[in-house]
Amino acid sequence: MERDIYSKLIAIVPTYNERQTIGLLVRAFFDVLPSASMLVVDDNSPDKTTEEVASLKNEFPRLDFLLRTSDRGFGRSYRDALIKLVGDDRYDTVVMMDADFSHDPKYIPGMFDKLSQCKCKVVTGSRYVSGGGAEGWGWKRVLLSHLASFYLRLILGVPVRDVTSGFFVFNKSVLASIDLVSLHSMGTAILVELKYKLFKAGHKIYEYPIVVVDRTQGQSKISKKLIWESLKLPLKLRFSRLK
Numbered sequence: 001m002e003r004d005i006y007s008k009l010i011a012i013v014p015t016y017n018e019r020q021t022i023g024l025l026v027r028a029f030f031d032v033l034p035s036a037s038m039l040v041v042d043d044n045s046p047d048k049t050t051e052e053v054a055s056l057k058n059e060f061p062r063l064d065f066l067l068r069t070s071d072r073g074f075g076r077s078y079r080d081a082l083i084k085l086v087g088d089d090r091y092d093t094v095v096m097m098d099a100d101f102s103h104d105p106k107y108i109p110g111m112f113d114k115l116s117q118c119k120c121k122v123v124t125g126s127r128y129v130s131g132g133g134a135e136g137w138g139w140k141r142v143l144l145s146h147l148a149s150f151y152l153r154l155i156l157g158v159p160v161r162d163v164t165s166g167f168f169v170f171n172k173s174v175l176a177s178i179d180l181v182s183l184h185s186m187g188t189a190i191l192v193e194l195k196y197k198l199f200k201a202g203h204k205i206y207e208y209p210i211v212v213v214d215r216t217q218g219q220s221k222i223s224k225k226l227i228w229e230s231l232k233l234p235l236k237l238r239f240s241r242l243k
Contacts, residue, residue, distance in 0.1 A: 125167030136214030
């Protein structure tokens with residue numbers, strides 16, 4: 001039986017044109033964690049993702065959404081959501097996950113348990129520890145992912161094998177140790193930026209094995225601009241004083 005503590009857990013899900021997948025994710029999430037909450041942060045999707053979320057809210061009252069119409073971007077969606085949640089006493093545990101169902105909600109209870117079992121405050125899903133992996137990825141994509149994590153560990157010194165993972169479960173109290181306004185990454189680089197700043201603030205990051213499944217619906221939001229940002233970010237973080 002689900003523990004009452006999940007009632008203080010909230011998942012943040014950034015979206016842009018995810019109308020095809022958001023319903024599947026919402027239903028799977030509340031099937032696993034019916035007393036938890038979810039905040040969908042949408043960048044004014046042309047496919048009207050928020051209308052789909054609004055209709056789902058009738059069935060799932062603990063579902064809500066934040067509509068952003070300016071300064072758009074995956075990273076900025078997360079930044080705004082985290083800032084919004086800092087002062088919200090209804091929640092003490094935060095989940096960060098993708099909307100494309102590559103992050104299966106079934107892993108959240110195990111990741112949540114590790115917060116107390118390993119005496120840490122940050123747990124990240126990892127493809128590159130024993131029991132983890134990726135389905136539907138070609139060998140080139142797997143190789144590039146491994147090389148990216150190696151590059152990031154080399155520059156930043158973060159002791160995490162899967163540095164680019166975007167699946168987090170953490171105690172909300174850790175947010176007080178970093179300057180959320182200073183999170184400046186526009187795209188998925190914010191996942192690396194956040195890990196680095198949590199690590200530098202002294203928080204141990206535990207890697208929990210997950211199997212990531214390639215999306216079957218919708219389109220990837222990764223662009224050449226965002227890839228370039230991800231390559232430059234570790235050098236900026238390591239060798240610059242970001243304000």
